[in-house]
Amino acid sequence: LCLSERERHMAMQVVKNDGALALYNGLSASLCRQMSYSLTRFAIYETVRDMLSSSNQGPMPFYQKVLLGAFGGFTGGFIGTPADMVNVRSEKHLVNTHSSLAFYDSYSIVIGVRKLFSGATMASSRGALVTVGQLACYDQAKQLVLSSGFMGDNILTHFLSSFIAGGCATFLCQPLDVMKTRLMNSKGEYSGVIHCLRVTAKEGPMAFYKGLVPAGIRLIPHTVLTFIFLEQLKNNFGIVIIS
Secondary structure, X not given: OOOOHHHHHHHHHHHHHHOHHHHHOOHHHHHHHHHHHHHXXXXXXXXXXXXXXXXXXXXXXXXXHHHHHHHHXXXXXXXXXXXXXXXXHHHHHHHXXXXXXXXXXHOOOOOOHHXXXXXXXXXXXXXXXXXXXXXXXXXXXXXXXXXXXXOOOOHHHHHHHHHHHHHHHHHHHXXXXXXXXXXXXXXXXXXXXXXXXXXXXXXXXXHXXXXXXXHHHHHHHHHHHHHHHXXXXXXXXXXXOOO
């Protein structure tokens, strides 16, 4: 799997027309999404996990981590849907026009509160899967690495565990990512989630994994940096989180 000719051409065209920094257009919308979506899912997962781990006097079983991650991710996905909608529409506008678009101008594209929650089902489901892949798999990978006795609780362990988690999250959520983006960009082509699923399935199984490499290039480093910074915050600022 590699970047398609269209994706390479698109990236070169953006850089040629607006410069390398244009690749970061729409960053404000993405940051707003992270501040609503990620804060919610991390807060739910970390808080409940610490409470259960303390009462059980040990780490949670993996299935409980999966269930907790799914719940936290689903809730965060729903809360972050409006910002996610703006983010997707902004990116589509930037691709079509090769011009910058301020975050607040994006709201002129999305009319009405109800429209802001278009695709909430897919966004919430995707949030559940990616949180299972990131948080639950990170916790489990770190636990297994430490229990092996070959590595200590250091930055190399954090890197390895988060890299595994990023790969799991990318693989788990890519099918829903494809459908979520299609629904959010829809102008009436799909009557609902099931219809979108059927149309995508007719294109073949690999249709659900279109853009897997770009998704991994974005999500794996994001996951690695997130957990490395999180662990450093724990170690240097006294934030105690039971793993």
